[in-house]
Amino acid sequence: MDNIYYPRDAVLTDIKEETPTIKTFCFKLDEPLFFKAGQFMQLTIPGLGEAPFTPSSHPGKLTEMEITILRTGRVTDALHYEVKVGDHLGLRGPFGKGYPLDKFKGKDVLIVGGGVGLAPLRSLIYAIFDRIDDFKKISICYGAKTPEDQCFTDEFKEWEKKPHTSLHLTLDRPHPDWEGTVGLVPCLLEKDIIGVDIKNSYVVSCGPQIMLKFVTYKLLEVGFKPEQIYLSMNRRMSCGLGKCARCNIGPYYLCKDGPDMCYADIMDYPNVFE
Ligand SMILES: Cc1cc2nc3c(=O)[nH]c(=O)nc-3n(C[C@H](O)[C@H](O)[C@H](O)COP(=O)(O)OP(=O)(O)OC[C@H]3O[C@@H](n4cnc5c(N)ncnc54)[C@H](O)[C@@H]3O)c2cc1C
Ligand code: FES
Known part of the structure; x- marks a missing residue:
């Protein structure tokens, strides 16, 4: 084709x-x-x-x-x-380009998702599991509004059984059927929870724009550098080919240069989290 x-x-x-x-x-x-x-x-x-x-x-x-x-x-x-x-x-x-998996080789990988944002990350998780020995620790952090709003729950046990992999879940609000962490996704990113070596990690995050914004601020607060953070910028797109200019941030076309962008490349442009 x-x-x-x-x-x-x-x-x-x-x-x-x-x-x-x-x-x-x-x-x-x-x-x-x-x-x-x-x-x-x-x-x-x-x-x-x-x-x-x-x-x-x-x-x-x-x-x-x-x-x-x-x-x-x-x-x-x-x-x-x-x-x-x-x-x-x-x-x-x-x-688009896809996640730069080869760049993550030899490092810890922190995967941070919110809501339906776990969907693209699931594909990444499978790709990582295929070559798990290429990476050190894998930490998956995921937040949803309620237990009913969590995707792929039937796969969670399998993910946790993978070597050097951990799964951290949170819900936005308390729920009678939930004994785990309660709070928005950034609450999972405290140094003692995330389970990765901050200096030797890459982070990939996908979720609503507002979540990406506060996840990024939290990551910077706990010591990650902008070069270590990749964000899935799933904005309005049309042509998908870098021709219609509906998706740009500064000189970048998210459809062609992303949609997963290194925060260091886009952080200085005003419309990053709009
Ligand atoms: C690269 C990329 C990957 C995506 N992957 C997924 C995915 O795996 N699963 C998924 O559910 N969605 C994904 N989306 C978002 C999805 O494309 C939109 O939800 C969809 O286009 C909405 O179409 P609609 O006609 O149903 O909504 P519309 O009638 O066009 O819009 C309804 C509402 O949704 C809002 N909206 C529309 N597009 C987006 C968007 N891109 N981001 C946030 N809000 C939007 C509008 O502002 C409006 O409020 C992705 C978007 C991009 C650009
Ligand atoms: S969607 Fe047309 S330039 Fe990106």
Whole structure:
């Protein structure tokens, strides 16, 4: 498939309900598709439109893809309420650069997600588990509003069993069924909780803009340097190819140069967290 403007055929094989507002859509592809964890796709619903999403599945699965989607507006409402198993949708991509996994080699990796932001990170987590000996400690920090709003809970035990991997969870508010940490995601980033060697780590974070902002400030406060922090800047995008200028921060086009950006590269531009 050479024409990046032409959506490839993707048959919907399953729809899994993760939370009341988030579903995972499973696709069978007509031919193998190579993507790196963190690269994104444009998903087309014929007759309605397309929107950008980062696959949540294992990048090594070449003819299957999962995309985990929060219901938030026109396209995502149609995905949640109108499409059904067996429907043919379209996928364009992959776009963007993906996470710089080779750069993380020999280091601890701190993964920080909020809400549906764990979806792109799940793909990264699978990619890391495939070559886990390349990294030192892996620490996964994840926050959601309530127990019902947590994604991928059925995989948490498996993740924690991986060598030198730890999982830290928090909920925004107290809940009768929750005995764990309560507070917004930055509360997990205290030095004695995160479980990584701050000087020898990289951080990757994905979640709502407001979360990214306060996660970044907390990381800087506990001693991380801007060069160690990668943020998934999943903003409004259109062409995905660096042509329409809808997604820029300073000289960077998030669709082409990101969407995962090193904070050191973007920190001086005024619209980083807008
Ligand atoms: C590179 C990239 C990767 C993404 N990956 C995922 C993913 O894996 N899972 C997922 O659920 N979503 C993801 N998103 C966000 C997703 O693209 C939007 O939620 C979607 O485009 C909304 O389309 P809509 O027609 O349903 O909403 P619209 O009707 O267009 O908008 C509804 C509301 O959502 C807000 N909104 C729209 N787009 C975004 C956005 N990009 N970020 C924050 N708020 C937005 C609007 O401001 C509005 O308030 C990603 C976005 C980008 C750019
Ligand atoms: S989405 Fe068009 S330039 Fe980035």
